[in-house]
Amino acid sequence: MNHPLRLRAFRLLFVGRTLSALGDAVVPAALALAVLRVTGSTSALALVLGCALVPKLLFLPLGGVVADRFDARRVALTTDLVRGAAQLFVGLELLGADPTLTHIAAASAVTGVASAFAMPTASPLVAGTVDGPARQQANALMGVASSATRLGGPALAGLLIWTAGPGWAFILDGASFAASAALLTMIRVRRTPIERRSLRADLAEGWTEVRSRDWYWTSLLAHAAWNGGAAVLVTLGPAVAVDQLGGEGVWVLMLEAGAVGLLLGSLLAGRARLRRPILVANVGLATYAIPLVLLAVAAPAPAIIVSYGLALAALGFLNPVWETVVQTEMPPHALARVTSYDWLLSLAAMPVGYALAPLGASLWSAETPLVAAAVIVALACLGTAAVPGVRRIGNPPSKAAASPTTTAVPQPDPERSPDQDPVAAGRDI
Structure with a gap:
């Protein structure tokens, strides 16, 4: 069995996900301190967190349909760019002289919507780059990377917050999304095309x-x-x-x-x-x-x-x-x-x-x-x-579920976590 990291597509995917996971691990502490510095209110922090969570819950089923219909790689790449832009916006807002809670909350809502479309792509991306027995090892590697970033992320967040300010934590997260998107442009991911039907039919099939x-x-x-x-x-x-x-x-x-x-x-x-x-x-x-x-x-x-x-x-x-x-x-x-x-x-x-x-x-x-x-x-x-x-x-x-012949997305030969x-x-x- 080949080690998953010997597969170029998975290796690039793994690096991109790890970079973006590290960026995300920095943000929670930075967001809490940033909002409290701007408003001095825990209610304001709850509002910002809610602006990210509620759209995510509302759009998750639609995100699954889009990822199946339009190719998980392209959806992931697009959402990486959107989330990266939103995080960069928040970072620049915090680096400015007069950050506004409304702007931060709006950016959080955009991030929440994009996350709803990004999260369902994670499993198809691994399944589309690694076959058979190596998949469990590939999923374990993703889990190891996620866990490791949680160990190092808070320390990096503290360093950034106390030396440069919380805005730079968001700049780092935005840059990590950009790096992940760049790596996604260089991979092939197998996908199974699905018959185009109504949105309701697609949602119903997934629930079935x-x-x-x-x-x-x-x-x-x-x-x-x-x-x-x-x-x-x-x-x-x-x-x-x-x-x-x-x-x-x-x-x-x-x-x-x-x-x-x-x-x-x-x-x-x-x-x-x-x-x-x-x-x-x-x-x-x-x-x-x-x-x-x-x-x-x-x-x-x-x-x-x-x-x-x-x-x-x-x-x-x-x-x-x-x-x-x-x-x-x-x-x-x-x-x-x-x-x-x-x-x-x-x-x-x-x-x-x-x-x-x-x-x-x-x-x-x-x-x-x-x-x-x-x-x-x-x-x-x-x-x-x-x-x-x-x-x-x-x-x-x-036995694996019936698996029609997959087709590779036509991309140059030269592959982030919830x-x-x-x-x-x-x-x-």
């Missing part, structure tokens, strides 16, 4: 592929529950750490342990060859209930930090395994649409967690929503073991 596979839609429900639980943890965890566990340093160590865990899990996924990959990965996700419960009872900080690192290692393992199985089992012509529904369900659960966590804490205590989230995560993830399709996938190795929350980014799930 999702609901016709019990292993897929039940796993999506479990992954959505995981993301909802992660939103509860990231909302209440900092306050618990500061008030009961010893201060901000405990929370920072938790996030660093999570980043290390993601990296180690991704590395393990590149080597693992499991008979029941989805079953093992979903059951592993249930370990996220452990740090939720330990936070609820204010357990000793070292126990919480270690448990969080192990839980995120399970996520790091799941992401490449999941992507590989989906790329194998789903019809190539519907892969982007299926992926868009995946993202939609995963992201939609997070605002619910953000909203309910502080409400539950105010009505009762932080312990109640944390324990409730732990129970939901454990039941949803462990419950997938009762689904026949989850137990069957990979045992024996299931943005994510620092705790639950991507797929993370």
Whole structure:
């Protein structure tokens, strides 16, 4: 089996995604500080974040249709240019004398729309550049790169913010998108042309592929529950750490342990060859209930930090395994649409967690929503073991979905990752 990085197309894709992921890892801290400097208001920061999230949720299904219809490479290239221009605009706005919140919020909305079209292209790009057994290793490499940028991104963000100002973090992110777009112009990506039909028919076909596979839609429900639980943890965890566990340093160590865990899990996924990959990965996700419960009872900080690192290692393992199985089992012509529904369900659960966590804490205590989230995560993830399709996938190795002859996009012979929350980014799930 050839190593994926020996394939020129994947190598260029990998470099581009890694550069843009590093740029994205710098932005969250820069955005928070920039908005607070401009307005002094946490409500303003919530507005800017909402301007990015809401359009993303609204346009994700359409993004999947467009990626399947018009070639994932071209869609990714276009959205890289749009997002790069938006980030450069914000950077220049912040470097100016009088930055305006309205301009920053509008640019965030543009970025959110572009992300909705970009995110469904990630899986087709890997599937279109790497074949067969090498795909899991390729997906694991993508996961390793994403995890590594999360380790280095905050440090780079701090260096830029305190030496040159937050505007330069956005300039860097814009430049990383430009580099990714340039690399995409130099690759070929196999694609399966689809019959042109109405938008409604295309959306319906993608949904049919999702609901016709019990292993897929039940796993999506479990992954959505995981993301909802992660939103509860990231909302209440900092306050618990500061008030009961010893201060901000405990929370920072938790996030660093999570980043290390993601990296180690991704590395393990590149080597693992499991008979029941989805079953093992979903059951592993249930370990996220452990740090939720330990936070609820204010357990000793070292126990919480270690448990969080192990839980995120399970996520790091799941992401490449999941992507590989989906790329194998789903019809190539519907892969982007299926992926868009995946993202939609995963992201939609997070605002619910953000909203309910502080409400539950105010009505009762932080312990109640944390324990409730732990129970939901454990039941949803462990419950997938009762689904026949989850137990069957990979045992024996299931045949790839019917795969029509693919055609290469006519490009010169001479190939970025979904943005994510620092705790639950991507797929993370």
